[in-house]
Amino acid sequence: xxxxxxxxxxxxxERWDSLRLLTPNWQSRLPGLRYEGPDPDxxxxxxxxxxxxxxxxxxxxxxxxTGANVTSLRRTDEGYDVTTTCGEIxxxxxxxxxxxxxxxxxxxxxxxxxxxxxxxxxxxxxxxGKLPDGGVLVVGASATGMQLAAEIQRSGRPVTLSxxxxxxxxxTYRGRDVLWWMxxxxxxxxxxxxxxxxxxxxxxxSPQLVGTPERSTLDLNALASMGxxxxxxxxxxxxxxxxxxxxxxxxxxxxxxxxGRLLDTFDEWALTTGRDAEFGPPERLPPTRVPQTARxxxxxxxxxxxSIVWATGFRPDYGxxxxxxxxxxxxxxxxxxxxxSPGLYALGLPVLRRRRSTFICGIEDDAREVIEHLxxxxxxxxxx
Amino acid sequence: xxxxxxxxxxxxxLLEAREALKGAPEAAQFTxxxxxxxxxxxxxxxxxxxFFGLGQEQSHKEQSVFEADHPEIFAAEDNGITPIEYLIxxxxxxLTAGVASVAQNxxxxxHSVEATVEGAHDxxxxxxxxTDVRNGYNDIKVTFHIDADASxxxxxxxxxxxxxxxxVFDALTNPTNVTVEVA
Numbered sequence: 003x004x005x006x007x008x009x010x011x012x013x014x015x016e017r018w019d020s021l022r023l024l025t026p027n028w029q030s031r032l033p034g035l036r037y038e039g040p041d042p043d044x045x046x047x048x049x050x051x052x053x054x055x056x057x058x059x060x061x062x063x064x065x066x067x068t069g070a071n072v073t074s075l076r077r078t079d080e081g082y083d084v085t086t087t088c089g090e091i092x093x094x095x096x097x098x099x100x101x102x103x104x105x106x107x108x109x110x111x112x113x114x115x116x117x118x119x120x121x122x123x124x125x126x127x128x129x130x131g132k133l134p135d136g137g138v139l140v141v142g143a144s145a146t147g148m149q150l151a152a153e154i155q156r157s158g159r160p161v162t163l164s165x166x167x168x169x170x171x172x173x174t175y176r177g178r179d180v181l182w183w184m185x186x187x188x189x190x191x192x193x194x195x196x197x198x199x200x201x202x203x204x205x206x207x208s209p210q211l212v213g214t215p216e217r218s219t220l221d222l223n224a225l226a227s228m229g230x231x232x233x234x235x236x237x238x239x240x241x242x243x244x245x246x247x248x249x250x251x252x253x254x255x256x257x258x259x260x261x262g263r264l265l266d267t268f269d270e271w272a273l274t275t276g277r278d279a280e281f282g283p284p285e286r287l288p289p290t291r292v293p294q295t296a297r298x299x300x301x302x303x304x305x306x307x308x309s310i311v312w313a314t315g316f317r318p319d320y321g322x323x324x325x326x327x328x329x330x331x332x333x334x335x336x337x338x339x340x341x342x343s344p345g346l347y348a349l350g351l352p353v354l355r356r357r358r359s360t361f362i363c364g365i366e367d368d369a370r371e372v373i374e375h376l377x378x379x380x381x382x383x384x385x386x
Numbered sequence: 387x388x389x390x391x392x393x394x395x396x397x398x399x400l401l402e403a404r405e406a407l408k409g410a411p412e413a414a415q416f417t418x419x420x421x422x423x424x425x426x427x428x429x430x431x432x433x434x435x436x437f438f439g440l441g442q443e444q445s446h447k448e449q450s451v452f453e454a455d456h457p458e459i460f461a462a463e464d465n466g467i468t469p470i471e472y473l474i475x476x477x478x479x480x481l482t483a484g485v486a487s488v489a490q491n492x493x494x495x496x497h498s499v500e501a502t503v504e505g506a507h508d509x510x511x512x513x514x515x516x517t518d519v520r521n522g523y524n525d526i527k528v529t530f531h532i533d534a535d536a537s538x539x540x541x542x543x544x545x546x547x548x549x550x551x552x553x554v555f556d557a558l559t560n561p562t563n564v565t566v567e568v569a
Contacts, residue, residue, distance in 0.1 A: 167550075235560075237560045245560075245561040247559050248558070249549065249555065252550065259539060259542055259543045
């Protein structure tokens, strides 16, 4: 098992200070390891996640080779040759578990932003106090963008948030964590070969959630009430001005309607399973409030915006993968974790085998099924 | 008795095209064309017939001819609608087509769809009367009246999805590079 840095490396080095898991503690379960602390409904801090993963590495006695960065993976007649910073390894099969979040994904027009404006990605951002004083443009309204917009606004820096398509969720629904509903109602168990539009499901941004001790909902209405200015999706830079989409109202509608359908699914599940009485009455959230006027341009040279935080998602880095299994969009091509190159597998990618694939509680079933395939492949290879 | 929704949209063909073009991005490159000829005053005649797509020259069955002018209160002859009205013609028809297509794809039978578009326009911009006023629309409002075999939420979802997949909605809400040259 090769790890480029230390165990839980990305949790140690690529996360901002205040981050907590979106999933409640009780959902942090790995084979043979569960959360046993005093607060099952709480959300782990980055330090706690790091410790949790370290504990799993120890408990599972995983043969982790730390500080072994893979620089190349090539196909050979017998299997694969792996070049690492600690030497070469020949192997029959490989499981790529490097994830989908290796590089921040930032649009090209970042190069057209005036140099007077400081630009950070979520890999650089640590805390609001490290940003320059003055206005901050946060780009992206998934979990990351929402959380950063809130804490930066609280630090006294006026935030403008550029909002594209997003997934709205309340933190709790009918008295339970919304992710309890995703888990219990079977939404997360939906398999990759049952999902209607798999490409879309795999590209879905993370839901607008934050893990706080208060279990509060962080939606666009909450941010607007804090004074965050909402603007449309950032489309281009022209003459030092950010040009923003006028389609804000529709991305609100899409997310509100989608949330309504999801809550309908939960209510229906509660009724059909006879569990309806266990929960509070069904709730519906007020629609996302459309600002009176949403600005369509921001003058990036005026000094109003002093820094930009790009919370525009991530992309995987397969620069080291010298096997033709990556598509034109830079995504690993695979069927439920089985790549087209024999003996090559993937784990830990969005909706790899089911909707819960990228959650801590999602790896166990995926790993079991992918490794079954791998073992069969090795067995078959032995018999020929 | 179950009836299959039929809004007259060949969704199967569209879905097949989507699959086919996934692997052939070059065939998906279209060029739409219009050519205008000045008549007199602010009156011009615009003709549309040919376009390029699927790797070759294409043509509409017939040429369409559009007269563009300004109304008499603009001291013009009103030989046709104003150019900025053509934008909302495009928006209304694009969103309506989208509603029909999405409804067909979702198995929703439509009985009637009517869209009213209102574009708020401060003409001080084009007159140069106030340089702080933009030339184009300040706000566009589209109101749909839809009678369909579907819940209010499903109808709202049709309209939202139609906007999400609309070429004209995108062209109006997002910036587009425009090059104007003298040949």
